[in-house]
Amino acid sequence: MVEIDAKILGAxxxxxxxxxxxxxxxxxxxxxGERFLIIISPNGRKRFEQTVRNSFKDSKxxxxxxxxxxxxxxxxxxxxxxxxxxxxxxxxxxxxxxxxLDTARAVAIPTGLPVVLVPTAASNNASTxxxxxxxxxxxxxxxxxxYHRNPDMVLVDxxxxxxxxxxxxxxxxxxxxxxxxxxxxxxENYRRNYLGGYFTQxxxxxxxxxxxxxxxxxxxxxxxxxxxxxxxxxxxVIEAVILLSGIGFESNGIAADHAILFGFAELTHREHVLHxxxxxxxxxxxxxxxxxxxxxxxxxxxxxxxxxLPMTLAxxxxxxxxxxxxxxxxxxxxxxxxxxxxxxxxxxxxxxVAAIKATDAIGQDYKKGIYWL
Numbered sequence: 001m002v003e004i005d006a007k008i009l010g011a012x013x014x015x016x017x018x019x020x021x022x023x024x025x026x027x028x029x030x031x032x033g034e035r036f037l038i039i040i041s042p043n044g045r046k047r048f049e050q051t052v053r054n055s056f057k058d059s060k061x062x063x064x065x066x067x068x069x070x071x072x073x074x075x076x077x078x079x080x081x082x083x084x085x086x087x088x089x090x091x092x093x094x095x096x097x098x099x100x101l102d103t104a105r106a107v108a109i110p111t112g113l114p115v116v117l118v119p120t121a122a123s124n125n126a127s128t129x130x131x132x133x134x135x136x137x138x139x140x141x142x143x144x145x146x147y148h149r150n151p152d153m154v155l156v157d158x159x160x161x162x163x164x165x166x167x168x169x170x171x172x173x174x175x176x177x178x179x180x181x182x183x184x185x186x187x188e189n190y191r192r193n194y195l196g197g198y199f200t201q202x203x204x205x206x207x208x209x210x211x212x213x214x215x216x217x218x219x220x221x222x223x224x225x226x227x228x229x230x231x232x233x234x235x236x237v238i239e240a241v242i243l244l245s246g247i248g249f250e251s252n253g254i255a256a257d258h259a260i261l262f263g264f265a266e267l268t269h270r271e272h273v274l275h276x277x278x279x280x281x282x283x284x285x286x287x288x289x290x291x292x293x294x295x296x297x298x299x300x301x302x303x304x305x306x307x308x309l310p311m312t313l314a315x316x317x318x319x320x321x322x323x324x325x326x327x328x329x330x331x332x333x334x335x336x337x338x339x340x341x342x343x344x345x346x347x348x349x350x351x352x353v354a355a356i357k358a359t360d361a362i363g364q365d366y367k368k369g370i371y372w373l
Contacts, residue, residue: 008197009251012117012128013152015243019230022048022118022157025093026055029153032114033090035062039080039104040095042067044120048095048160064089071135072102074142081107091116098124098275102132106145114152121168122161122238124175124275127154128246131194140268146194154242158230161238166226169234171276172241173218174309177300178257178283179248180211182339185290186253191342193253203251210244213237215299219306256286256333256347259340263333263352264316267325271317273310280309281316281359288362289355290343301366311363313356326353 016028029036038052045065056063064087069076084092084107094104095118108115109130119127126133130150134142161169184207185191187199213236220233260282261275272278284304287297301311310316318325330349333340340347 003192003196006197007200008193008195009200009203009247010128010130010150010195011247011251012150012154015128015154015156017156017158017235017239017243020157020159021155022051022160023055025052025118025155026059026061028155029091029093029116030056030059030061032116032152034060035064035087035089036091036093037080037084037087037089037107038063038065038093038095039068039100039107040065041070041097041100044068044096044100048120052095068096068100068103070099071137071139072099072106072132073135073137075137077103077106077134081111084111084113089113093118096120098126098133099135101127102134105130105147105151106132106134109147109149116153116155117151118155118157119242120157120160121164122156122172122241123164123168124172125179125241125245125249127151127156127242129194129250131250138268141262141265156238156242158235158238162225162228162230162234164225166222167274169225169237169241170222170307170309171274173214173221173237173276173307174274174278174280174283174304175276176210176214176241176245177303177309178254178279178286179245179252180207181283181286182254182257183207183248183252185255185344186342189342189344191253194250199252203247206244207248207252210240210248213240213244215303218303222307253342254339255342256289256340256352257283259333259338259347260285260329260352260356262335262338263329263331266328266332267318270325273316277310278316280304281311281363284311284363285352285355285359288358289347289351297362301362305366311359311366313360315363326356329353329356 092108217233221237224234330352
């Protein structure tokens with residue numbers, strides 16, 4: 001990432017969202033090239049391959065399907081890049097979850113090829129970003145690759161999203177809940193964003209709008225997706241999770257919310273929950289850490305209670321977390337280069353542990369019906 005003293009907003013070249021829009025994939029992408037590499041899981045291939053082939057049946061485009069191995073590692077990126085080269089593919093489409101989309105970016109962008117991302121669940125806000133999270137074989141984070149451009153296109157089929165497990169959308173809302181609180185820290189303290197520059201008024205307004213939409217429509221969206229129905233509320237929340245939150249976090253920045261998440265990731269021996277589920281709890285812990293007004297935490301706690309997002313350590317499968325483990329989380333949160341250092345005060349491991357414990361206690365009271373008054 002090159003740091004410059006300019007405002008920078010990053011966004012996909014085109015964002016398309018609609019009911020059964022996957023059937024129009026060819027119409028939206030055929031101008032990009034002739035040989036399409038489609039990175040997809042074996043299960044995703046069973047579900048979507050025929051729809052994709054039907055979309056391209058009247059075109060001259062050739063399709064090459066590459067089954068994803070399950071983790072975005074340097075080895076997996078190299079393996080799929082070899083398939084790209086062997087078949088002389090000139091467009092890359094990633095179709096699936098976040099790890100597939102990260103892999104598609106890594107296979108396409110460094111070589112200058114167009115990349116189209118088709119998320120099949122709205123479980124996080126990474127679809128529109130110009131970065132990939134690369135992991136080791138044991139699922140520990142290896143590095144974050146930051147690219148010089150965002151995806152050329154993000155295509156979202158709301159019918160597909162509505163038919164994914166409801167837990168995925170709820171986790172996506174959890175990820176989106178961090179967008180405005182993290183952006184606020186970076187904007188108020190003039191921190192650099194993920195693009196090496198500073199926020200724009202547009203990117204900050206997007207973060208605020210994202211927050212408002214998930215607060216207004218989040219619960220309705222949960223009810224819709226549990227019934228596999230596409231409603232206006234669900235449409236709004238999908239847009240907030242995938243587009244607004246994606247632009248919002250990347251073009252403004254993040255703070256202690258995701259830093260605490262990466263602190264929890266240091267506990268590699270633990271059974272982990274979904275990214276957005278962690279983020280929901282960690283965002284509430286950030287609000288506690290910052291000493292934000294109780295009304296703000298109350299608003300977020302109430303929504304998380306209605307959605308079933310984690311509010312306690314027990315919800316993160318860590319009811320038995322030890323003091324030594326909490327120390328690891330605190331130290332991991334405060335590593336050099338951590339986004340915790342975007343906060344306007346020095347964040348220490350002890351403060352992080354205290355915020356986690358306090359958030360857990362407040363969450364327990366909410367779940368017992370003892371509201372924080």
